[in-house]
Amino acid sequence: MNMKVEKAAVVVIGGGIFGCATAYYYTRNYPGRKIIVLERNELCNAATSRAAALMTRIRSKKAFIPLSLETYNAISAMEQQLGESMDVKRVGVMHVAATEGSVKELEALMAVAAEFGEPTSWISNSEAHNRAPWLNTEEAIRIGYIPGEAYCDPYLLGTFYARCAKMQGADIRQGVTVTEVIMDGQTAVGVRTEHGEIRAGKVIVAAGAWAPLFAAQAGIGLPMAPVRSQYWITDKAGIFPADSPIVLLPDAQAYARPEGGSLLFGIREKKSFAASPESIPADIHHFSFSPDKGMQDLSEVIEKLARFFPGVYDVGLRYYVAGFSGYTPDNNLTMGIPDGVENLLLATGCVGAGIAVSGGVGRAFAALAAGEPNPYDFSSFDIHRFGKIDPLSPEWLERCAMARSLKKSG
Template sequence: MNNEKADVVIIGGGIFGCAIAYYYTRDNPGEKIIVLERNELCNAATSRAAALMTRIRSKKAFIPLSLETYNAVTAMEQQLGESMDVKTVGVMHVAAEESSVKDLEVLMSIATEFGEPATYITAGEAHNKAPWLKTDEAIRIGYMPGEAYCDPYLLGTFYARCAKMQGADIRQGVEVTSLLMEGNVAAGVHTKDGVIRANKVIVAAGAWAPLFAAQAGIGLPMAPVRSQYWITEKAPEFRVDAPIVLLPDAQAYARPEGGSLLFGIREKNSFSASPKEIPAEINSFSFSPDKGMQDLSEVIDRLTRFFPAVYETGLKYYVAGFSGYTPDNNLTMGAAHGIANLLLATGCVGAGIAVSGGVGHAFAEMAAGRPNPYDFSSFDINRFGEIDPFSQEWLDKCARARSAKKSG
């Protein structure tokens, strides 16, 4: 591989990179696309995600992207003749304060606008669906039966397997060292094994994306911010068919996990790291020496309003990873301004699994020279002006955005 040529080269074999390869090979048969992953596919942020496949959100620009993910799942299951075992259990939005009730009313109207089923249910009905949930303080509870969660690694590898069937060249253990820049044109990539020239270069490198963007003179407005969740011991009240539960007034969420409960919180002080300080092998990174217990202890009083048994429930697993956050909790992605042939599929703000189908479709179309079928105006890379993505001020700003987040 001394000096190869491709139509498209993708840096990163996480869920975005694999999804783009799936759509590109599906819609552009015979063209050459190469995905380069320095470790194993989907082994960093993707495999650590809580994987809520949220369809209805307050940020309406996300919704068409998420709906496309469901289309992709159906198509890939048919293509592979296998089930992804997506758990369509629905979601309950529990509003216990007036501000949350107003947010819920907006969300319910958005569901109606998009033709998604959504009803209000009683506190008793909610408790019956999720026996661990204390509903005494709930003012209104919205139920959307179409929402689901999945195994994120499985979704990522379905994209990759279908892409390979369609002709994608997916290479693991190949590290991209830098972009190949010719003036203001991205002309390919340098790897440890040689140069790959390409008509389009797509950066889908997750937490490390700002490093590649900087090589093209772009201050990419996102920061790696830790997401963390816990999985409890098994207990009868954690029914496997229970809905996802979103608790905006506790800044928490929960979903079933095989007879256990998986739950996450927004800690008071979210942890961010410079992309320059994150090792290539993410498993060697210490996200929390105490497995998040200090962070949990600072907000557990909010959680016990709805999950009083949390104190007596054993915690079996702790999972943490980086999501690319922004100050406005919007995705950061699209064409690089002022640089030809460079596309940036980045800044997932904790929604990467849900929006992966739409992101894959959008970037495949853009890479092929066709218009983006989705509205990315609120995701524009220049919306914050000039920023230094490696400064402590910027990292703190993005971390605070996650700490303030109330939605799922």
């Protein structure tokens, strides 16, 4: 039986937020060139839809900042294009520092904000409590407020990218499983699916937790691992105003944001959970992230959290949400062009920041796929910075899991 062979300028493996954002920028900036996005399930149904979606602009890792700022540009442009609001919640963020070490880190962060022209202010403990009545500020030494920060509905952002990309000519296909990256020696020339082959000038892997498996087909040990992110959403209560700011609690290794009259909060577990990409089913909904809905992990750190959120002991927990983020030992993104392989691009390793940086990532990979220079500095995201690694080994998975456990920032 003869399998169908199609041709495209670019083929993207994965219809999550990175794949959809890349299609949006590629069709916008390079009209008339054919890009095909292949998603085996529904668009944005894995990591994207499970994200807490803090759209953090100002971070200690400066290389992330231009990428996040571009996401805000994209949202404005897409809202205008579609004539719809994404209802981004521009509530700002409060950084609560309760140790001298955290104060120094916060002061450095506020200096970074000034460097990028981002408004900031120092606010009193009582003002912080008034803005977030659930927050106990007794132990806080300094509280910084950055009003320009926001959060969003991550699924909506991903589908906005996809809808605008389709309007601009992208071919986005759901229910199509890519089985293989087709290699001709050291050159990626397309992908194989159960329906046939698609030959392309550039192949982009944007497959989230499964990206290391596709990279391995091109002989690349992709330095990232699927590490579980988890958060809870409380019952509704008057102490959780819908317009309350995001709150980052580095001394509790926790974050929180409003969720329609409830509070969404997440923690960094003492022992984060990583899985081999080989063990994760094609449909993430069939994966058991935590039989006890994270309660053991929460119980191990709840005392630290309760210093700032004493109501955590009493409030009802209505929802538990978990998903995989692609983590690395240094909590930097892992993406770009691998050495020694032609025409393969890897849009991977989101380290829990995928929603925030999606605009910059999409713009960067659209440019790279068009054979143009990357508009951003990806040097700290270099795929080869850890040397030769085995992304499926227990040792590597443990290194990446530990990076999340030790992470303090939002």
